[in-house]
Amino acid sequence: MSDPILELSGITMQFGPVTALDDVQFRLDRGETLALLGDNGAGKSTLIKIVSGYYRPTAGRIVLNGRPVTFHDPQDARRAGIETIYQDLALFDNLDVAANIFAGQERVAPGWRRLLGFADRRSMARDAEAAVAGMAVTIPDTRRAVEDFSGGQRQCVAIARAVMWGREILIMDEPTAALGVRETQRVLDLIRSLKARGMSVILIMHNIEHVMQVATRAVVMRSGRNRGEVAISGPDDAEAHAAIVRMLM
Numbered sequence: 545m546s547d548p549i550l551e552l553s554g555i556t557m558q559f560g561p562v563t564a565l566d567d568v569q570f571r572l573d574r575g576e577t578l579a580l581l582g583d584n585g586a587g588k589s590t591l592i593k594i595v596s597g598y599y600r601p602t603a604g605r606i607v608l609n610g611r612p613v614t615f616h617d618p619q620d621a622r623r624a625g626i627e628t629i630y631q632d633l634a635l636f637d638n639l640d641v642a643a644n645i646f647a648g649q650e651r652v653a654p655g656w657r658r659l660l661g662f663a664d665r666r667s668m669a670r671d672a673e674a675a676v677a678g679m680a681v682t683i684p685d686t687r688r689a690v691e692d693f694s695g696g697q698r699q700c701v702a703i704a705r706a707v708m709w710g711r712e713i714l715i716m717d718e719p720t721a722a723l724g725v726r727e728t729q730r731v732l733d734l735i736r737s738l739k740a741r742g743m744s745v746i747l748i749m750h751n752i753e754h755v756m757q758v759a760t761r762a763v764v765m766r767s768g769r770n771r772g773e774v775a776i777s778g779p780d781d782a783e784a785h786a787a788i789v790r791m792l793m
């Protein structure tokens with residue numbers, strides 16, 4: 545039984561003479577981890593940018609939690625519970641973990657310090673620490689600026705931010721693309737743990753082996769259109785693997 549948290553129908557996106565998306569249908573079920581695949585130029589990024597409020601589609605409908613929505617900008621999509629982690633991750637390199645997690649939404653200090661405009665650093669640091677604790681990727685010191693962090697640790701901070709703010713839908717663009725072998729496994733563990741938290745996740749991923757390890761469904765696009773979709777029963781689902789390869793050819 546499908547239980548859609550997000551449904552897009554009849555999505556068309558025109559950039560001048562270029563049709564990036566042509567009557568695309570897309571569904572994300574509550575709590576599922578879905579992989580979005582397709583060759584370069586297939587329309588994956590454009591579709592994701594529509595979901596995260598960067599683009600308004602030329603035509604089509606977006607239904608979130610059963611209600612039609614229109615996103616005017618990325619803040620709109622965020623407020624509606626959709627967090628997107630782009631490849632460059634959009635962290636503030638010179639800031640520590642807590643500052644990154646609370647960026648733009650700092651807590652004010654209690655009592656008289658509020659009058660002086662102080663932020664409540666202690667409580668933000670404590671909650672940031674708790675947010676990254678227990679994640680598959682370990683962060684040795686949350687007071688260090690994130691510029692020193694590895695790719696996997698940066699993913700972890702970005703994910704912690706999404707979890708902290710209660711986002712229901714997390715979109716990750718190539719989360720394992722720039723990582724080494726061991727760290728890739730950690731990030732895949734991290735993605736699996738999101739499913740356990742009940743998050744609904746969209747992954748743009750090229751590596752089919754990684755897709756097989758974490759996703760329960762793959763949606764394949766080609767030339768701005770739906771190519772097909774495959775349910776994945778587990779990492780060893782050879783039939784699903786073959787079907788994905790076929791659709792990508």
Ligand SMILES: Nc1ncnc2c1ncn2[C@@H]1O[C@H](COP(=O)(O)OP(=O)(O)O)[C@@H](O)[C@H]1O
Nearest residue numbers: 559562564582583584585586587588589590591
């Ligand atoms: N801002 C834009 N202006 C013009 N064409 C664009 C723009 N963004 C994407 N496109 C075109 O739309 C198509 C889909 O691109 P994209 O969504 O980036 O594909 P993918 O992420 O799957 O590689 C491509 O032909 C691309 O050149």
Ligand SMILES: [Mg+2]
Nearest residue numbers: 585588589590
């Ligand atoms: Mg892209």
